[in-house]
Amino acid sequence: MEKIRSIVAHKWFEAFVLSVIVVSGITMWLETSSTMMDSYGNILHTFDKIIIAIFTIEAILKIIAYRFDYFKNGWNIFDFIIVVVSLVPTSWPLQILRIFRVFRLLRLITIIPSMRKIVSALLGVIPGIASVSALLMILYYVYAIIVTQLYGADFPQWFGTLSESFYTLFQIMTLESWSMWIVRPVMEIHPYSWIVFVSFVLIATFVMVNLVIAIVVEAMNKITKDEEEHIIGSIETAQSATKQDIQNLEAKVEQLTKLLEEKIK
Numbered sequence: 732m733e734k735i736r737s738i739v740a741h742k743w744f745e746a747f748v749l750s751v752i753v754v755s756g757i758t759m760w761l762e763t764s765s766t767m768m769d770s771y772g773n774i775l776h777t778f779d780k781i782i783i784a785i786f787t788i789e790a791i792l793k794i795i796a797y798r799f800d801y802f803k804n805g806w807n808i809f810d811f812i813i814v815v816v817s818l819v820p821t822s823w824p825l826q827i828l829r830i831f832r833v834f835r836l837l838r839l840i841t842i843i844p845s846m847r848k849i850v851s852a853l854l855g856v857i858p859g860i861a862s863v864s865a866l867l868m869i870l871y872y873v874y875a876i877i878v879t880q881l882y883g884a885d886f887p888q889w890f891g892t893l894s895e896s897f898y899t900l901f902q903i904m905t906l907e908s909w910s911m912w913i914v915r916p917v918m919e920i921h922p923y924s925w926i927v928f929v930s931f932v933l934i935a936t937f938v939m940v941n942l943v944i945a946i947v948v949e950a951m952n953k954i955t956k957d958e959e960e961h962i963i964g965s966i967e968t969a970q971s972a973t974k975q976d977i978q979n980l981e982a983k984v985e986q987l988t989k990l991l992e993e994k995i996k
Contacts, residue, residue: 736796739789748789749842755782756836783817786835790814806841813838852950859946867939874900874931881927885920889913903928904935 738744758778761767768775790811794801801807813835840846875896883890889899903909909928917924 735792739793739796745842748785749839751782751785752835752838752842754778758782759833759836782835783814786810786814786817806847810838810841848954849951852947852954855954856946856950860943863939863942863946867935870931870935870939871897871900874927877927882917882921882924886917889917900931900935903932904940906932906936 758775761771762775762779793807797807802811817835840850875893878890878900879893879896881890883892883896888895890896899913903913909932914925914928917928
C-alpha cells in the first residue's frame with residue numbers, strides 16, 4: 732500500500748501522466764483531420780486505447796493507495812469522471828458521451844499547481860461574480876426594453892424583439908463593429924441615440940466587466956497571501972523546532988561537562 736502510494740505521489744509519475752495528457756491532446760487533434768484518419772486511423776485509435784488504459788490504471792492505483800480518501804478530493808473525482816466517460820464503448824447507445832473525452836485535456840489543471848490555483852480562485856469568487864452578473868442582467872433588460880421601444884420599428888433586424896435587442900446589446904458590449912455598423916446607422920434616423928449606446932458601453936463594458944476582473948484579481952491575491960502565510964508559518968514552526976533541538980543539545984552538553992568535571996575531581 733505504502734509502496735503504491737509513493738509511486739503515484741512521485742514526481743516522475745506525475746510527469747509521465749502529464750506527457751500522456753499532452754499526447755492525448757495531439758491524438759485528438761489528428762483525429763479531426765480526415766486525411767490523417769484515412770492514412771493512420773487504426774494507429775490513432777490504438778494510441779487512444781493505450782491512453783485510456785494508462786488513465787484507467789492510474790485511477791485504479793490511486794484508489795488502491797488512498798482508498799476512500801481518493802474521493803474526498805474534488806480534483807480526483809473530476810479525474811475519475813473523465814476516465815469513466817472515456818471508457819464508454821463505441822457501440823453503446825450513448826456513444827455521443829465519448830465526445831466528452833476531449834475533457835481529458837482539462838486534467839492538466841489537476842496536475843499543474845498554478846492552474847489549480849487559478850481555478851480555485853475562480854471557484855472562490857463565484858458568489859461575487861453571480862452578484863455582478865445579476866446586476867448586469869438587470870442592466871441588459873432595462874436597456875433592451877429601451878432600444879426595442881425606441882428603435883425596433885426602424886431597425887427590426889437589430890431591435891425588433893427583446894431577444895434580438897439582447898443579442899445586439901451583447902455585440903455592442905464586446906465592442907465588435909458596434910459604432911460603424913450599428914450605432915451610426917441608427918444615428919442617421921435618431922441623432923441622439925448615441926447617448927443610449929455610449930452610456931450602455933460605459934456601464935456594461937468599462938464598469939461591469941472590469942468589476943469582474945477586479946473580483947478575480949482580489950481572489951488571486953488572497954490565495955497568494957494565504958500561501959505566503961502558510962509558508963511563513965511552516966518556516967517559523969521549523970525554526971522553533973530547530974531552536975528547541977539546539978537548546979536540548981546545549982543542555983545535554985552542559986550535563987556531560989558537569990559529569991566530566993566531577994570525574995576529574
